[in-house]
Amino acid sequence: MESKNNSRPILVLFLTVFIDLLGFGIILPILPLYAEQFGAKPNEATLLVAIYSLMQFLFAPVWGRFSDRYGRRPVLLLTLFGSVIAYTGLGFANSLWMLFLARSLAGIMAGNISTAQAYIADITTPTNRARGMGIIGAAFGLGFILGPAIGGLLIGSDPDNANFHLPSLFSGGLSLFALLCALTLLPESLNSETKAKLQANRHRRRRLNLLQLSQRPQFCVLVGIYFFVTFAVAAMDSTLALWSKQQLNWGPQQTSYLFAFMGIVSTIVQGGLIGFLKKNFGEIKLLTLGILGLGLGLLLIGFSQSLSLLLVATTLVAWGISVSQPLLNSLISQMTAPEEQGQILGIASSCSALARIVGPTWAGISFMKFGSDSPFLSGFLVMIVALVLSLRVTKSASESNKERVA
Known part of the structure; x- marks a missing residue:
């Protein structure tokens, strides 16, 4: 293809x-x-x-x-x-x-x-x-x-x-x-073979429901990781300016530069390095490393009192975002039939959008009730859950490989 x-x-x-x-x-x-x-x-x-x-x-x-x-x-x-x-x-x-x-x-x-x-x-x-x-x-x-x-x-x-x-x-x-x-x-990307399959199954196809999705445990785990990653990132995005103003006495210009710095790191990783890294580590192991980096970065933000430590923390965050999100999309698409690609990726995208609703809402509440560091520390805790789930994916992939060898 x-x-x-x-x-x-x-x-x-x-x-x-x-x-x-x-x-x-x-x-x-x-x-x-x-x-x-x-x-x-x-x-x-x-x-x-x-x-x-x-x-x-x-x-x-x-x-x-x-x-x-x-x-x-x-x-x-x-x-x-x-x-x-x-x-x-x-x-x-x-x-x-x-x-x-x-x-x-x-x-x-x-x-x-x-x-x-x-x-x-x-x-x-x-x-x-x-x-x-x-x-x-x-x-x-x-x-x-x-x-x-x-x-x-x-x-x-x-x-x-x-x-x-x-x-x-x-x-x-x-x-x-x-x-x-x-x-x-x-041009249109759907090839004639996939279109023919779509037409053949047109009257038999039904919208995927929750019961059908629950029978795809790997998909559910990956979408769960996707939700937690997006939740933590959205919580950080919505409160980082408030945190930097309170902790570092920064204005909007300095915070904008920090976001631009993270964007540059993410662009370098996603645009040039991810193919090389995937080849050397494999997608699932690289996903685990990305989640680990994101979690550590969020934890360090909560303890950052200097620009140097904050730059280290946001570099880890940018690394985690730029590695985990495209890999999650790739892994989800690989376990999906060609005629379901749009629907399945749409469901994953909806879960991500839901996290962008819930994440900032929680971040604002926790910022006011538990202190300015709480959105980042809670994001770190969420990343621990995502890390456990990614290890489950790694274990399942390893068991599948053993079955193929046997």
């Missing part, structure tokens, strides 16, 4: 996801302040952020099933078009309910990430799939590095006359450009 002809679709997909995430990165830091312009209270501003992940959680499996049935390309084009409408609506919003409507639509369309992952699974082999998923991860990293910086430039330096409309409209323009790239350069 893999050939040199796949390099262009992967490049176009990287560009499409990067532009999409760049627009997301531009908007995310300014959303709470944007909501305040319409009289939103802090809890309402936080809900404006959470509703995006909620809609993504609900609709990612829907887009996954549609992509299995109708193809990856139509779903990607439709969701990119929807993103253009969502960002444009955000730019022209003149009330709080319009902000919520625009962000809800953006969250619905954000379910296309699982479709992009299914596209990668279609055009790669199990041998190089982790590298393909890593390229998507690199697009995430670059988007989160450049997005907030561009948003800060567009909104202006005067907080009393901030231009909240321009960043939103600029993001809409980026999504339109991504749509044009996909429309003109991205």
Whole structure:
């Protein structure tokens, strides 16, 4: 299945996801302040952020099933078009309910990430799939590095006359450009064999339910790890600025530089190193090392009182994120039939979105009730659970190998 002809679709997909995430990165830091312009209270501003992940959680499996049935390309084009409408609506919003409507639509369309992952699974082999998923991860990293910086430039330096409309409209323009790239350069990834199988099973196929998924223990374990990793990362993301202000007396600029540093580390690992590391360690062992690094990094953040220790901690965190997430996507896709790729990856993406709802909610409560270090220390405890689960995957893989040899 893999050939040199796949390099262009992967490049176009990287560009499409990067532009999409760049627009997301531009908007995310300014959303709470944007909501305040319409009289939103802090809890309402936080809900404006959470509703995006909620809609993504609900609709990612829907887009996954549609992509299995109708193809990856139509779903990607439709969701990119929807993103253009969502960002444009955000730019022209003149009330709080319009902000919520625009962000809800953006969250619905954000379910296309699982479709992009299914596209990668279609055009790669199990041998190089982790590298393909890593390229998507690199697009995430670059988007989160450049997005907030561009948003800060567009909104202006005067907080009393901030231009909240321009960043939103600029993001809409980026999504339109991504749509044009996909429309003109991205072919359909589902091959004729898979399409024929889909058509043959069309009347017999049913939506996967919880009972069916419970009969796939390896899948459940991997999705559980995915949830815990995303939970810990989302909790850290939502409270790191508050923690750095309280513990290090930092302002938003220093915290932004720290996020950019983590993004750079993640991009280097996902874009260039993950293929080499996978070849030398194997996917499952490398996943365990990534989870271990993420947990230790979160623990060290809670004890960091100097910049040098904090840089070590965030390097470990960035390593853990950039290794574990693409490997989890790769392992999940490898144990899934071709005609179920979109649906299964959509379910995994929904679990990740659910963690991005629950993680910040817990982090805010624990930050206020148990102290500023508690979100990171609780993230470390969650990573211990994820580590135990990853060791279970390692044990199962070892037993399977022994059975094959026997």
